[in-house]
Amino acid sequence: MSIEVKHLVKTFDDRKVIDDVSFKVEDGETLAIVGFSGSGKSTILKLICGLLTKDSGEIITSDGDIAMVFQYSALFDSLNVADNIAFALRERKELRNKYTEKEIRRIVSEKLELVGLKGIERKFPSELSGGMQKRVSFARAIVTEPNTILYDEPTAGLDPISSTLIEDYIVRLKEETHAASIVVTHQMSTITRTANRVIMLYNGKVVFEGTPEEMLKQDNEYTRQFVTASLEGPMQMLAEN
Amino acid sequence: MGSFQKYYRQSATYKICLGLLEGLEKSLSTFGDIVINGFGVIKCLFKGEISWKEFIEQCNRFGITSLPITLSIVGMTSVIVASQVALEMVKQGGGNFVGLLLTMLIVREVGVIMSGFAIISMIGSSLASEIATMRVTEQIDAIEVLKVSPIKYLFVPRVMAGLVMMPPVVAVASVVGVLAGAVTSNLASGLSYRAFFDSMWLGVYMKDLGVCMLKAATFGAVIALISCSCGYAASGGAKGVGEATTKAVVWSFVAIVILDMIFAIAFFF
Secondary structure (H helix, E strand, O other): OOEEEEEEEEEEOOEEEEEEEEEEEOOOOEEEEEEOOOOOHHHHHHHHOOOOOOOEEEEEEOOOOEEEEOOOOOOOOOOOHHHHHHHHHHHOHHHHOOOOHHHHHHHHHHHHHHOOOOOOOOOOHHHOOHHHHHHHHHHHHHOOOOOEEEEEOOOOOOOHHHHHHHHHHHHHHHHHHOOEEEEEOOOHHHHHHHOOEEEEEEOOEEEEEEOHHHHHHOOOHHHHHHHHOOOOOOOOOOOOO | OHHHHHHHHOOHHHHHHHHHHHHHHHHHHHHHHHHHHHHHHHHHHHOOOOOHHHHHHHHHHHHHHOHHHHHHHHHHHHHHHHHHHHHHHHHOOOHHHHHHHHHHHHHHHHHHHHHHHHHHHHHHHHHHHHHHHHHHOOHHHHHHHOOOOHHHHHHHHHHHHHHHHHHHHHHHHHHHHHHHHHHHHHHHHOOOHHHHHHHHOOOOOHHHHHHHHHHHHHHHHHHHHHHHHHHHOOOOOHHHHHHHHHHHHHHHHHHHHHHHHHHHHHHHO
16 A cells, blocks of 8 residues: 545535545556535645645555646746756755665656756757647656656646657656656546546545546546536536535 | 714725734735745755756856945045045044045945945845746746745755845945045045054954954845845736835835844944
8 A cells, every 4th residue: 555545524615525535546556636616636646745734534645755736737837847857856955865866867867858858958948839848847846756646637738749749758767766646637538548447526425436437437426527528517616616 | 883883994094003903914914924934945055955057147147247236336435435534624623534434325325325225225126026926937836846846946045146146245245335435535535545554453353353254144135035035925917026026125125224224232332
């Protein structure tokens, strides 16, 4: 077991954004979390990686690093690509003592090669396309050899071909690192191409749990509405969404 | 009773009081953030946690980038004062004290406070907007997820750079201010350079220079700490960045004036 979430609850301004959510993700498995905008998907990721504190419930993770790929990449715009990827290796005391500068440069080069971007070490984030920025953020996330990788809408805002490329890298990183992965997404292609299992959130609760194939069968009224993008169904957009 | 409450809540007095209380709450919260972050910086310094590469970059920013504007402001302030005071003092027979007056003014007050204002408007605002942008674009979240302390990476190098670089900036600005005062006095009243520089040391002591440097270091650290704290607490998008920058500038101005008053009372009262 790499991540286990039990009865998680999170409230913002008296509104339960996460309401008694539980799930497990094993090593080498990818779980997709889907749902409306504002249904609490990204909040779950932030709770798991410690950016937010939970109101109640349990989040159990195995020892080791948790990496996160942010929706808009969140690369440090004052640092070049190499310095972005090497950031944790240089700034974390235990890693700084572990690697020499030469080793850090080698690791950076390896990670860039893994995401298909060899030779762009000296470029700055502003010189890269959205898809390239996303891949650099993948490289930065896996530099500490994490055993859990969280992806916050990794294909949002990308063209279909770039999305396919990113989805391939998500699968490739899972195979290379054998990490437990959670992908928050709206895109059906990302769900079907990367996930082993899917959970769907509505009003902070899990309304569906199954495989992507089961989701596409549309046996569940929530997934049917989501897959067909219908306005008719049990899920009604809240005014603030 | 219910209708009275309803009426009262719609009244201007209630709304003004509510606004004032909200403002007070926000101010206390900002002050609390600054104090907590200040303790965080001290803790990191005791543990020897500092990002040296970032520190050197910030020293360059504080020391070199700010120099032209700081020198201009202090120099011009000195010209403004000298051009109004020198001729009058010479006329009244006090020409021998023009150098003393201007030097004392620059070393004790003008050099450090005007440099402080220049640093706030140029460096403080840019620190606040930079960190606020990092906050709203999730770069600070990324730092935290990578298990690096934002206090160590963002605050410590900037506060240290302010502490270390502000005294030399003020020293250079003060020298420029005194020279500008001497030239202006000479042009405005015909006062000789010798008379100006001879009187310079009559009332300026080592204590004044020491207090000036101590004040400069304190101002530098406080400006950096307030600017970083305001940027760090930013939320929302572009509006949040703008609000954080404004808050940083206003708080820094108020803080250095209060600190200046405390220094004046403590050392010269």
